[in-house]
Amino acid sequence: MKTKIWLSSPHMGGNEQNYVKEAFDTNWVAPLGPNVTGFEQDLEKFLNEDVHIAALSSGTAALHLGLILLGVKAGDEVICQSFTFSASANPIVYLGATPVFIDSEIETWNMCPVALEDAIKDRISKGKTPKAIIPVHLYGMPYKADEIRSIANKYNIPILEDSAEALGSHYKGKMCGTFGDIAALSFNGNKIITTSGGGALVSHSKEIKEKAVFLATQARDNAPHYQHSEIGYNYRLSNISAGIGRGQMEVLQKHINLRREMHDFYKSIFKDNDAITVFQEPNSDYFSNHWLSCITINSDKLGKSREEIRLELEKENIESRPLWKPMHLQPIFKDYPYYGGKISETLFETGLCLPSGSNLNNDDKNRIKEVFQRFF
Numbered sequence: 001m002k003t004k005i006w007l008s009s010p011h012m013g014g015n016e017q018n019y020v021k022e023a024f025d026t027n028w029v030a031p032l033g034p035n036v037t038g039f040e041q042d043l044e045k046f047l048n049e050d051v052h053i054a055a056l057s058s059g060t061a062a063l064h065l066g067l068i069l070l071g072v073k074a075g076d077e078v079i080c081q082s083f084t085f086s087a088s089a090n091p092i093v094y095l096g097a098t099p100v101f102i103d104s105e106i107e108t109w110n111m112c113p114v115a116l117e118d119a120i121k122d123r124i125s126k127g128k129t130p131k132a133i134i135p136v137h138l139y140g141m142p143y144k145a146d147e148i149r150s151i152a153n154k155y156n157i158p159i160l161e162d163s164a165e166a167l168g169s170h171y172k173g174k175m176c177g178t179f180g181d182i183a184a185l186s187f188n189g190n191k192i193i194t195t196s197g198g199g200a201l202v203s204h205s206k207e208i209k210e211k212a213v214f215l216a217t218q219a220r221d222n223a224p225h226y227q228h229s230e231i232g233y234n235y236r237l238s239n240i241s242a243g244i245g246r247g248q249m250e251v252l253q254k255h256i257n258l259r260r261e262m263h264d265f266y267k268s269i270f271k272d273n274d275a276i277t278v279f280q281e282p283n284s285d286y287f288s289n290h291w292l293s294c295i296t297i298n299s300d301k302l303g304k305s306r307e308e309i310r311l312e313l314e315k316e317n318i319e320s321r322p323l324w325k326p327m328h329l330q331p332i333f334k335d336y337p338y339y340g341g342k343i344s345e346t347l348f349e350t351g352l353c354l355p356s357g358s359n360l361n362n363d364d365k366n367r368i369k370e371v372f373q374r375f376f
Helices: 016-025 035-046 058-069 088-092 113-123 145-156 208-216 239-249 253-271 306-315 343-350 362-375
Strands: 051-056 077-081 098-102 132-134 158-164 184-186 197-205 275-279 291-295 351-354
Touching: 016 035, 016 051, 016 098, 016 239, 016 306, 035 051, 035 197, 051 208, 058 088, 058 158, 058 184, 058 197, 058 208, 077 113, 077 145, 077 184, 098 132, 113 132, 184 208, 208 306, 253 275, 253 291, 253 362, 306 351, 306 362
Parallel strands: 077 098, 077 132, 158 184
Antiparallel strands: 051 197, 184 197, 275 291, 291 351
């Protein structure tokens, strides 16, 4: 069996163990400590905006707390991009609220501004003004931030920005993770940097960050005994995991460059194939970290389907994966409101994510290239 080529595997930089060792040597193995503070500061510096970071146990935790901090409660409605991973939508249901799903537009594959405004108008006409909007920077591609913000401001609805896949991406020079009233980052094992698990909440307010930390540490009141006036959560990132994150921050820019090189590699493979389209930025306003490089397949031109390509790669022990199945097509979400057409559905049917890791070497690239050359 040939060595597995993964879609997106963790890539250590070398100094992670030093930060972790320091945590052990100083006995800072609790969910607090110098690495947590240092990791938060590293992220704040990288995002290069007036932001405040709370390091958490996952990106999902950040979205959950973000909704709570925006005042979402049971019975409310929250607008959510349909073409995304389920973690974008699940926290809405945790709170007893209703997700309202929105189709994508074809340029960035993210939330369609036209369908968004149609949905807001219709929900208001039904007596339900949405409490928040969750757009996603899918696969590292920035969403149409100016248009989404303009609509959100028009109807006075806050944005909870899902930037789980987009650390290092930017739009008009502004970093993803800084567009929302609150934003979520992820450091899951398959992300551009990882803390093995982990995430972060980003806010423009120190007070919101402090409230997030309070809720993430079981909402313990300021008292000598254990006293609780609010429901809390065990969502804080550990000092050990944060040590991994500090080491990863040292190689983040390198990882971004290598992911973008993988994207260019696929562009070179398919440059003469008009049946394959490599997903890329629509214009120079957009800069994607290309967390995952994706293609869409015109089966009529190619004479072969997305699934045939995936299985051919699988035969050679190379992982690839269909694009996200839209939330409005998922069994658990099929009965919730949906606005838009069939763009996300078509992308799911025709699209494929290809191996994109920053640790892929030339031998890996040659194996991938040979499969496509043979297949075509």
